[in-house]
Amino acid sequence: MYEQVSHSLLNEILVQLKPEIGKMRMRHFYTRLGANFYAIHSLFYLLYGDRPDFKEQMVSLVETLALRYIERTPSLRRSDLAREKDYNWFLSQKWVGMALYCDRFAGDLKGLRENLPYLQELGVNMLHVMPMLDCPPDNSDGGYAVRDFYRIDPRFGTTEDVAALATTLKKRDMLLALDVVVNHTSDEHEWAQRARKGEKKYQDYYFVFDDREMPDIFEQTMPEIFPATAPGNFTWDEEMGKWVMTVFNNYQWDLNYRNPAVLIEMIDIILFWANQGADILRLDAVAFLWKKMGSVCQNEREAHLLLQLMKDCCQVTAPGVLFIAEAIVAPGEISKYFGEDAINAKECEIAYNATFMALLWDAVATKNASVLNHGVKNLPNKLERATWLNYVRCHDDIGLGFDDSDIRLAGYDPAQHRRFVIDYFTGKFPSSPARGLPFGENPKTGDARISGSLASLVGLESALESEDEAAIEAAIKTIVLLHSMILSFGGIPLLYYGDAIGTLNSLEYLADPAKRADNRWMHRSHFDWNKAARRHENGTVEQRIFSTLKKIIALRKETLAFADFDNRQLLTVDNPNLLVFSRSDPQNSRNKVLVVGNFNVETQALSVGALRVHGFFMQDGMKDICSGARIALENDTIVLPPLTCYWLAD
Secondary structure, three states: OOOHHHHHHHHHHHHHOOHHHHOOOOHHHHHHHHHHHHHHHHHHHHHHOOOOOHHHHHHHHHHHHHHHHHHOOHHHHHHHHHHHHOOOHHHOOOOOEEEEOHHHHHOOHHHHHHOHHHHHHHOOOEEEEOOOEEOOOOOOHHHOOOOEEEEEOOOOOOHHHHHHHHHHHHHOOOEEEEEEEOOEEEOOOHHHHHHHOOOHHHHOOEOEEOOOHHHHHHHOOOOOOEOOOEOOOEEEEOOOOEEEEOOOOOOEEEEOOOOHHHHHHHHHHHHHHHHOOOOEEEEEOHHHOOOOOOOOOOOOHHHHHHHHHHHHHHHHHOOOOEEEEOOOOOHHHHHHHHOOOOOEOOOOOEEEOHHHHHHHHHHHHHOOOHHHHHHHHOOOOOOOEOEEEEEOOOOOOEOOOOOHHHHHHOOOOHHHHHHHHHHHHOOOOOOOOOOOEEEOOOOOOOOOEEEOOHHHHOOHHHHHHHOOHHHHHHHHHHHHHHHHHHHHOOOEEEEEOOHHHOOOOOOHHHHOOOOOOOHHHHHOOOOOHHHHHHHHOOOOHHHHHHHHHHHHHHHHHHOHHHOOOOOEEEOOOOOOOEEEEEEEEOOEEEEEEEEEEEOOOOOEEEEOOHHHHHOOOOOOOEEEOOOOOEEOOOOOEEEEOOOEEEEEEO
């Protein structure tokens, strides 16, 4: 878009850029800069227009974009051009992701490259490597307390090893996703160290105060993220003699995005990792980016403006790179991280579908799909060029982030129901087979979240201990049912390392003083390659899980209806134990798949009369894509075995 004021400023800025920039061939850069500059200027002005150094900061921003573009390799530039042409490439059903810790999965980056065949055997072609940047060993928060944003922790390897991994993945038609921690730094980061020494420039990178007056005003409305282990949102720093904002842990200092230098530094970091070959960047804790007195300091409008700026800037230098919004927020807030009032994603193309994840766990606990159906019905719509990241579990705890109104519609009291779900998965509820632990318990409210591996939470650990084959089979079927849901729901399914071989809880973390206070490490165990080898032994638990997941992943990739083009329709049925939705081929809407999940431990019947209205005629039954079997009708109903998911097609 051409607009006189912003483009007049752009002309001034281009004259002031470093001389070496003008000597480079940068046709595509200047085309993209011109196309995006009105938006960049408008957003930057909204946030920082009242500052006397506004123009100087704009020069710094454009110079940062240009210098990182110059560094971008020819192969990455070609990839950018191809993805600009095929701009919906990531909405295809062919993508299946896995999140893992490099060291816990394969030792280091070289080991990770050597073990890529395991991922490809399963069908995974998007690899999310958890944070690997340099962190203090005793206060790392699992890689999210970054000491140096440009340096890989030597335990994993080097920056060159990351680039080599990215190159290898591209040869295998696989994507690489990396984390950028945008909300905070370690208190050992150079910026924090220089702030401690009294440098005003770097104290302005954070929220620091001489006394408790301002912190106390913030605390009146800010919730506590980790009330048990890190109460409050401010920490007294003895060396600096000031209070500093520390929302997550006392060693993680929150960045002050009211300072444009912080934003420019972070954009430079984002583009640095884009230039190492990352296809996708997961932006951590984006809901917390803007702090405002009198608010909860989450989901502020300015946080969205910052993300829009980051996205516009990345589109200038590295337009083939996608953003994931790590925003585990209320259902009504999450879709805003795609970008409001737009068709194409203007913030992040991908967002975690945390609500769907939590609803699936509710269905496991209740053995019915009542809350799940209401929650799915009320999930916010995504934008056209955006998609969900659907997952059963991840490295984090499981929060029950579904809406109270959906719980009431299902006939439950919200507080009592959440207490039941927590008790169920922590094994306190009578007859529960789950082996989880409560995480982040708040004694003031009684709220808690849940830690534990997928296999242990669905009862596989207790079943193996009791050698109860029926219970083992039920746990395996639950694992497959949950993955069938995320593979067919619409979006990119993200598996968690170890889940495909039934990895159980690990208590190894208790021996590490730096980890023992955080029970999330029970589901962040070292990958057991001896256990993985049993996936090739017929009849083992590992083989039964792995082979089934491998098969349905392959079938997903062949099923065009599972591409994500707003082609899912939730169907209302009269059996509360079932979740039923249809997916239609975006190229031929008459080609449909009916997904039916039975969350009950008993056989259930689905009356097909109402389904015929939606184009499923089923006079002779339907074929289950997963098994290849023809599912016949019995008295005009489909009979579903316990804990089963069918993908049905005519």
